[in-house]
Amino acid sequence: MLTTRQLFLLNTAQTSSFPRSLEVERAEGMYLYDPSGNRYMDLVSGFAVSNTGHRHPKVVEAIKDQVDKYLHLTVYGEFIQSPQVRFAEKLASVLPESLHSVYFVNSGTEATEGAMKLAKRFTGRSNILACNNSYHGSTQGALSIMGNEYYKRAYRPLLPGIGFIQFNVLTDLDSITKKTAAVVVETIQGEAGVRVPELRYMQQLRKRCDETGALLILDEIQTGFGRTGTLFGFEQFGIIPDILLLAKGMGGGMPIGAFISSHKIMDALKENPILGHITTFGGHPVSCAAGLANLQVILDENLMSDVPVKEKLFRKLLHDPRIKEVRGKGLMLSIQLDSFEQVERVSKRCLENGIIIDWFLHCDTALRIAPPLIITENEIIDACKVITEAILTEIDR
Known part of the structure; x- marks a missing residue:
């Protein structure tokens, strides 16, 4: 055997x-x-x-409790499912007011993909900037904005309209223009070996996006849920993204991710075409129940x-x-x-x-x-x- x-x-x-x-x-x-x-x-x-x-016992308890009620019901966004509603409400309560519309997905990569589509749809622009040595996932779209050619060259051609800037280099922010749909940046670069940006860089990044109308997408897939000492890493830089990416530490060990924005921006996915972004298992009720319990543990146990x-x-x-x-x-x-x-x-x-x-x-x-x-x-x-x-x-x- x-x-x-x-x-x-x-x-x-x-x-x-x-x-x-x-x-x-x-x-x-x-x-x-x-x-x-x-x-x-x-x-x-x-x-x-x-x-x-x-x-964690409270996460396990939440999982067991939800399993006794229901598992998957239908594609995301059609039925009112209490675990999704309660988790989204809790996330909105701990985030800035402009980040109150939560789109649940299954992973960080999917959050990246959804955010890229949303930025293009909302701005009407097609160009996206990311950073050298960045990592936002491995699917075709996320791979397109990975800042390491070694992992991409075997899979080209990838998405057009992608450019790269140096992380934490102020002069490179001039590359953000009125043709830029979004700039996707890790709040702290993870796979680059944990590179922490300067406060001035992050604040100038936010300012440049405001000046050009480009959306700022902050990838908090690794930094979120307390890892840096605040619930979200962007809190340490005094800025707020237009779109926030979450996953990894979000579900207490269960698979879940999200991209979060304002209703004004997120509503761009509702029409022309309708169902502008679709997921079957995103926001799975068991994962959402686990995620809510996980977040509550982080807060309650300080x-x-x-x-x-x-x-x-x-x-x-x-x-x-x-x-x-x-x-x-x-x-x-x-x-x-x-x-x-x-x-x-x-x-x-x-x-x-x-x-x-x-x-x-x-x-x-x-x-x-x-x-x-x-x-x-x-x-x-x-x-x-x-x-x-x-x-x-x-x-x-």
Whole structure:
């Protein structure tokens, strides 16, 4: 009989020739457990998904409660479904007044796709700008605005009318013109290795969009739901996007995303043509129930309040001459090393010692730290001890 790992390689489509192949039997809080009972501390959170930890009891309870009522009913937007209504209401209550129309989808990539269509439809323009080293998803439209040619060249031709600017470079903002439908920007660049922009850049970006009539689309797919120390990253820059993209940490582990705007903008999808954007499973009632519970946990348990303190502790404990830099904001950090070989060896050593850590799509010389917000100071100390020992062992060998 074939093992589960053999079946994984045989029947499950692979995305690389070297998957981690860690078999997980269960997960709880900060930890994953393999079939042998070995425990692994998750410093990646399923890539910024499990902000409230794995299987938070209140999220699980909300899922079970909704499963007993109904699952999928019809395509999004036709029936009144309480989980969607309540979650949208809650999101609107914690967002600026202009962000009150929520379109639920299944993922961050779908949120990107919907926002790109909405911007074109509302402005009547076709040109879209994104940033070099950006990542907004992997479908055809989202791939078109990915700022790394390595991942795109095999799939060309992609969408026309796409241009790129340098992230955090003020002079490049002149590229935004009255022909620009939208500028799509990550509030903090994630896959570029966690690059935090300057306050002035973000404010000038907002100003330039206002001057030209271009819509500002902020991608908060990784930064949302408390990861940076505020509920949404844009709050730290004193700006408000025209369209906000959410996913990952939104559903407490369930698949869900959203693009959010004003009714004035969002209503452009209602006519000429009607059904301007359609999704069958977007806003699935179980995912919305989980998302509402997840957001309520973040607020009720005040998980954001000590994120800055935890960031400082990580920075303090990762002070090592072999580390070039620790970048980021809150619990969205990167450890810069010299090479991918070092990153690969260190991450493998960490896994062998019970710590899950990873790297970045556009920056494979840095290690990713994005643990659940529930991580304790003692867990940070334990994790950093393993990381620094791995760096010492693998870089100096």
